[in-house]
Amino acid sequence: MSHLPQSKSRRQLIVGGAAVAAAPALFSIARAQPAAIKIGFPVPLTGPFSAEAQDQVRAAELAVKEWNAAGGHKGQKCELLVRDTKLNSGEAATRTLELIEKDKVNFVVGSLSAATQLSINAVTRERKVLFNSISQSDTINEAKDWSLYTFHEALNPHLTAGAVARYAFPKFGKRIAYLTADYAYGHEMVRGFQRAGQAMGAQTVADIRHPLGAADYSAFLPRIQALKPDVLVLCNFGRDLVNSAKQATDFGLKQGTKIIAPVLLYTSRVAGGPDAFEGILGGTSYYWGMEDKIPSAKKFNDAFRKAYGGAVPSDYGALGYAGILSVLQAVKNADATDSQRVAIALRQLKYDWYKGPQFYRKCDHQSVQSVVIVESKSKNMKDKNDVFNVLAIEDANEKNLRSCEEMGHKVS
């Protein structure tokens, strides 16, 4: 339709025409001097997890700023290319292709949600580009999806759930009911709890699967009510958690039953309000409140507060920070910017960016790290950021992960 702008009917084409015209220009702005190390950062800036994603971006930009301020690598600065996945795997794959094919990024860090990280990984793996995922999933480290270029900065469901189980089951009882979002991530959570539970003789009285993203859980609750379990585990995430927690409370389940969740998101707790979460405990990869115990957390929080007018980083935000720093550190260590050599350097890396010592397990590149057990506050909160009590921190321990064999890796 290259002739259309010349034809009389120009007006109808403004939109399309403008778009086509604008696009290349716009992208050439984004293109930077060849020297820079480019890291693609695809995250769901729009959609249900946009709050988390925007925090991921803030933290990642902070990491880049610090690293560049420290002189980068032999004067080579880092540039962050943020793209919106819209929490849609197709869009995530397309954007990753754009980052690799057009923007020629050296590495990709990012993703939020199991599905998008797996589709990003499918693209990067095939093109041998290093990808450091900052979102939870057990699948990505399994041999089927894993590659030398696949790293996993975030916690995984098995580890998180296990830690919460180890803390909560002995305290609150052995008859456990699960309300689970019916997708891989949810199932992985349940498996994590049950594994850890077996050791201490916990027994599953029900595992009820609910559709992902359901708005109403009332239909699942009477049955749980009738079972009178000691512990109800909400194996879902974000808004599903807010809704199910809220409605479980309405059904008076909190009398006699302790409600726990594998992952308590800082942002969804802020959004959901204290009532919905009252007394609920769960795990998280990071809570700013642990700064009094962990020096690196203090350092990170202060930098973040300074950069963003006193705001504190969220759990997923912090992952953006760590995900970038690890890769950039590996660039220094490898003295190279090609994915293969940086990957090799990453395998060796021992680091403590924000939550205590971490390292990537050799066989599957899962970052071995601590898990924080927190409980939602509903009274005497100092300010709007003061939403959790830190109950415990389970230190990083390779034993808490599934074995390399189980993940399908032949032990190297």
Added chain:
Amino acid sequence: MSAPQATSATPTAYARGLFDMVQRHRVAAVLLFLLVFPLLMPYHALAVNILIFGLFAVGFNLLFGYTGLLSFGHAAFLGVGSYLTGIAMVHFGWHWLLALGLGVVSASLAGVLIGYLAIRTRGIYFSMVTLALAQIVYYAFYKAERWTGGENGLRGIQVPAIEVGPWTLDFLNPVTKYYVIYVFVAAALWFVSRLLASPFGAVIEAVRENEQRAAACGYDVARSKLLVFVISAALCGLAGGLRALHLSVVPIDSLHYLQSGQAVMMCLLGGMGTFFGPFVGAAVFLTLEDVVTTLTRYWMGVVGAVFMFFVLFFPAGIWGTLVQRVQRAVQAR
């Protein structure tokens, strides 16, 4: 194309001449354009998406624009095409070409099933039945995690190299990928163009115009509808299969009803019931979304507003309106 003429002739005459030429050789025109298309696009992956969704919209338009049946279930055919192509390659290690074939065949079969049930209803109920049946397909694939990867989507679809006679093409090279997919889309467009010019093409227009009369003329309305439905499904299935090769994953969203909604939007934006419309629609929609997304976090609002604008002021769509304008210009002389 032939820009120099523009200076010699009046814009109207120029537009008319060009327009007639384009209409006469519509396949040639669109293929010629698509040949140079990647150069106009910000990046190749987007250009490939436009090829694929253009085909998706063309397939949908055959049913919506030409036969007057508004289906909300076409995601089912895109998805089935994608998944079956992917499953054949990932789980059975089929050659990508065979897998693509399987994708198209399966989509057609899904078309037979859904179409057979849906054409018994009319109007908005047809739309709703197609929606409901498509949702059932969605959950079926969602549940079959072992085969489809469920919510995580199907991964591991890899087409490293393609043998064409003596040569091997690197499918990971975006340019190569574009032109390989281009070949399939080209073939499909040629087919659609022939179909529309065929006697059956006349029959489906007759059915759209007046079912009662078409039946009185001796045409089996139900069977004709079903046939178009299946052909439309097959085309969307092909689009789906190509998408699986392109993304190397199959997202579960490809079966979601919002995907069906997208087909409707593209069709209307470009101009339903016109040959080029769906492609124009797909191109504008995806480019617009892509660009707006890069400019602002509030892309949804902007795209929604633009869409409303078109519904209100250009109901015939971009290409459709252009066609009308030129025809008016022609009659004016």
Added chain:
Amino acid sequence: MSATETPILEVEGVSKHFGRFVALNKVTASFQPRKLSAIIGPNGAGKSTFFNVVSGAFPPTAGRLKFKGRDITGLAQHEFARIGIAKSFQITNVFKQLSAHENVRVAVQMRHARYELLRPREAMRELADRAAELLARVGLAGLRDRPAADLAHGQQRALEVAMALAAEPELLLMDEPTAGMSPEETVVMMDLITALAAERSVIIVEHKMKLVMGICERLLVLHHGEFLAEGTPEEIKANAEVRRVYLGQG
């Protein structure tokens, strides 16, 4: 009635009920080939129902239809057209967006290509020519490329007749062919009908008795869903019952 030849259409004890309402009550009639017959009757006599049943729009509740001795009860609408029963509707019924010529061409095409996917229709010249002939036959040769929607009412009726003829029917059914026509248009249409009847059987359903008196060889009078009388125009004119019915309703 000369029973030597098998009738073109036989209606045997046909009834049509809509819920509790009986529109047709066990009507029986038989129509000879190449004759022009008319069904007449006052409003609500069941004429349209009769027309719809014999033209295949919907099946009878009871009774049988025979076409050239073959039982065709319950065949689908499109099958009626294929075996050779064509119709023109009471309310004009054409493909409004399509050109006059395309309207007829599509109708002609039915006999030759129904599910042809890849052959270009331009290549099928003979169909286009046949369509042009038919247009000329009904006096629309000049308007070949007009969209049907733009034609005058009478012209649309004529176009519909051309479409009906396109199916090469042995039996042509017409529901009030002159409804809503100007006197001039009516005359033209009646001439056309008489001309057509010379080659094939024609049955017209008509409300205006006078209109058909002149041209029909045989009339059947419907009243309250039953045949009241049957015979030549003269016989019908003479029939007291018929007079009462028509006068009765003015």
Added chain:
Amino acid sequence: MEITPSLLALQLVTGIALGAIYALLAVGLSLIFGMLTVVNFAHGAFFMVGAFVGLYFLGLTGNFWFSLVLTPLVVGAIGLVTERFLVRPLYGRGIDYPLLLTFGLSWVLIEAMRLAFGVEGLPSSTPPELRGAVDLGIGYFPKYRLFLIFATAVVVIALWLFLEKTRYGLIVRAGSRDGDICRVLGIDIARVWLVVFGIGCAIAGLSGVLAAPTRAVNPEMGVHVLAESFVVTVVGGMGSLMGAVVAGLLVGIVFAMTSLFAPELAELSIFVLMAVVLLIRPQGLFGKAGLMG
């Protein structure tokens, strides 16, 4: 686990409470469709806007009941503007255009709420006087959900009285059967349609306020709801208020019962229900046959 009668009973009540919201949404949708033959794809968005506006007024006044009255008026007003300036130009252009326009509108509304209240949405909590659960003898059930059932009943009855017993309701029903009658009677049909669209949206907004305390309030909350209320409307028969109510409860109960026996199929079940109903009775349970055939 064993299924006790009391559990079944409680599940039934849950289903009804669930169905109440479905019914309320479907009534609005069906009203608009029945009278204007407009398929309002922005209905879910109006529901979502209702929830936000409700919380906004709650924040201002601190009084749930106040916002319960005020919100429908505001959302209804938005509805009026929508009909007058966006939908009206599309009458007579066939069913798809209003449908597509409202689809675009829903995106705009979602974005608007993101801009106004932020992407994470707002915390919502049950009004104090309706907190907690009561023992129905068959088990504990949240007070608020009982209130939902009651509120829905009130709205539906009020609407029914309006349509059946008032002069204006008569006009509306006449208008829905055919506009010509009204023109003959010298009634301004355009105004009737305007009002009907407004009422439909107001009801959507009301269901938003009512639903807010039971769930997370966020810009996307309308998307799921839309699909579900379409299922309800279609099962009941587009344009039939009776159908909307019955189908709403039916869908709620089907969902609840499937959740009890095969939880993971709960969401699928309502679409299966819809497919089955439409294939047996294409016009829905209470729908007029041949609608827009």
